[in-house]
Amino acid sequence: AQRVTQPEKLLSVFKGAPVELKCNYSYSGSPELFWYVQYSRQRLQLLLRHISRESIKGFTADLNKGETSFHLKKPFAQEEDSAMYYCALLSDSGYALNFGKGTSLLVTP
Amino acid sequence: SQTIHQWPATLVQPVGSPLSLECTVEGTSNPNLYWYRQAAGRGLQLLFYSVGIGQISSEVPQNLSASRPQDRQFILSSKKLLLSDSGFYLCAWSRGGSFSYEQYFGPGTRLTVT
Numbered sequence: 001a002q003r004v005t006q007p008e009k010l011l012s013v014f015k016g017a018p019v020e021l022k023c024n025y026s027y028s029g030s031p032e033l034f035w036y037v038q039y040s041r042q043r044l045q046l047l048l049r050h051i052s053r054e055s056i057k058g059f060t061a062d063l064n065k066g067e068t069s070f071h072l073k074k075p076f077a078q079e080e081d082s083a084m085y086y087c088a089l090l091s092d093s094g095y096a097l098n099f100g101k102g103t104s105l106l107v108t109p
Numbered sequence: 110s111q112t113i114h115q116w117p118a119t120l121v122q123p124v125g126s127p128l129s130l131e132c133t134v135e136g137t138s139n140p141n142l143y144w145y146r147q148a149a150g151r152g153l154q155l156l157f158y159s160v161g162i163g164q165i166s167s168e169v170p171q172n173l174s175a176s177r178p179q180d181r182q183f184i185l186s187s188k189k190l191l192l193s194d195s196g197f198y199l200c201a202w203s204r205g206g207s208f209s210y211e212q213y214f215g216p217g218t219r220l221t222v223t
Contacts (some may be wrong), residue, residue, distance in 0.1 A: 044199065046212070098153060
């Protein structure tokens with residue numbers, strides 16, 4: 001069964017500190033993984049996808065097939081990074097996304 | 110540019126009453142359309158998706174149904190609401206065709222069943 005697990009409901013870090021939001025997945029095939037973000041009073045939006053190997057707003061995420069993880073990292077957190085972050089796995093159908101329960105990141109000054 | 114609309118923004122309905130939530134997309138053709146629900150403490154759960162008019166796939170058996178009467182219109186319905194139907198409902202679209210990676214979300218509808 002396909003499943004996405006985000007073990008932390010809330011993560012609080014100080015401004016300038018490194019941040020890592022954890023995501024583990026369960027999938028028998030070759031996974032397509034994404035991070036979505038929802039800032040306060042804004043719509044849920046795509047942050048990054050693993051296939052593009054890009055860095056968006058200083059965030060990166062590396063797919064580790066051995067550990068079945070796709071953790072989101074940023075070396076120096078900023079207050080504007082405070083948001084709800086969701087990890088998502090593309091389903092077998094190729095259309096639907098399976099989302100984790102989300103992690104609320106709070107960056108304090 | 111493409112936009113996605115959902116209405117109403119909030120809704121309070123008694124148990125046993127019917128439900129109709131509407132979602133429309135502008136600025137694109139033949140999009141894939143999705144309905145998600147976010148219940149308290151449960152994260153985002155995919156309810157339905159559609160790859161074309163009249164084509165509906167259900168991910169989770171439930172008290173709800175979906176329809177796509179037009180290319181850019183997606184409707185979520187129920188004949189009789191349950192308390193457990195309360196939640197935040199999100200509509201989303203992605204570009205048509207398979208392996209459409211980015212989904213664009215609407216503003217959502219907060220449904221409270223009393």
